[in-house]
Amino acid sequence: MRERVDKLKEEVCTLFTPSKDMLRRMYLVDEIVHLGIDHLFEKEIETALKDIHESEFASSNLYEVALRFRLLRERGFWVSPDVFQKFKGDDGNFLNELADDPRGLLSLYNAAHLFIHGELELEETISFARNHLESMIRDSVVKGPLADQVKRALRLPLPRTLKRVEMLHYMFEYDQDNGHNPVLLELAKMDFNLLQQVHLKELKEISSAILDDTYDVYAFSSIDECRTLNAAIQGWDDTAISLVPEYLRKFYEIMLSTFREFEDQMPSNKRYLVAFNKAEAAEWPHRNYKPSFSEQVALATETTGVRSLAAGVMLGMSDAATTREAFEWAVTSTDAIISCAKIGRFMNDISGYKVTVDVAIAKINELMEDEWKTTNRARIDNQAVIPVTQRLINLTMAIPLFYGYDSDGFTFGEQLREILENLYVKPMPI
8 A cells, every 4th residue: 555655646746846837736735735645745835835925826716816815824925815805896895796606705714714913804804705605505505515615614614624624524525526636536545544544553552641620620529639639740750649649640650751751841940830820720719719811811821731732742743843943932932822722721611611691602702713813823923833833723723623613522522523433443445
């Protein structure tokens, strides 16, 4: 199988031959990314996108203009939202005929979700496209694979969807397209199965324990045990295990073993930050202290553990990607890392507490949108370390998979279970 994969990769590389046909190259990059094989052609994709960014693009096709905007912004290239002005009338509103272009509207809707702070026109674009797409679905105007893509995007826009999960849908949709490239499709299926074998092996070798929510679960019923565990973590050595309750000792041992592997790479004043803040949160109800919303958000940013994960996601990356500059960016409290933590906290709270007040939910969603804007800006501001930036963004995109915008994947895990089975258990039929 690997020999066949290598042969297919060579064939695909020939498709990247320098060409003035920027549209063809855009379609190629988009198909490769959608099929989940972009990791095989990182250099080729980077070169193609640089050429696309530096070349003039005079298309008046909404789908094509929005596709270019999305592909470039996702990789950290700056593109002005003014490119969509050509689709507006003298009154500043989008042209009426766009309402009859579902493919173009979907492309526009996804592209606009790469907006940053201050781009009010893209916020209005999202509203315009969403209204028309929802109407098309409601009236059954779009059918087949395109309808499925619209439904998925309305639930979770493409720039916020894990590419590996989207690939599960797209691969079957691509197969139904009469114009699909059979070489790309075969390579995607074979690469998926090979990666699945690697992931299964890794999953079997990984022994992990999760501290998340330990304080939340026990703080109200067993504050003494909560304080004891925190004291042991503060000690951070094997001798402190005698302080830990019996049922938590295995966790404590694994935690020490895991974090010792990269502890030396973290600033010494950051090592106990998460444990300290979790203990602080657990103490609040026992002191009858009601923290402000801003205090809860600030503390939650620390206790999600995203700062440590930001460094952890670099493990296994190539030397070219893990430069000193990239590592320093990952372990610093950048806006992107804080936004990732906040999005996770907000989504967890909505799904966990089932807030029913519409105004409160709308406000939290508004806060999350602000953090997504910050995350999008991180791509542009940190293009020099885009491989690492993208890994952190992938971490952010994984949050809706577990917490969802309308369901809690942990509590109601049927959909999450199906996704995991498709990713790690069921091979792709070839």
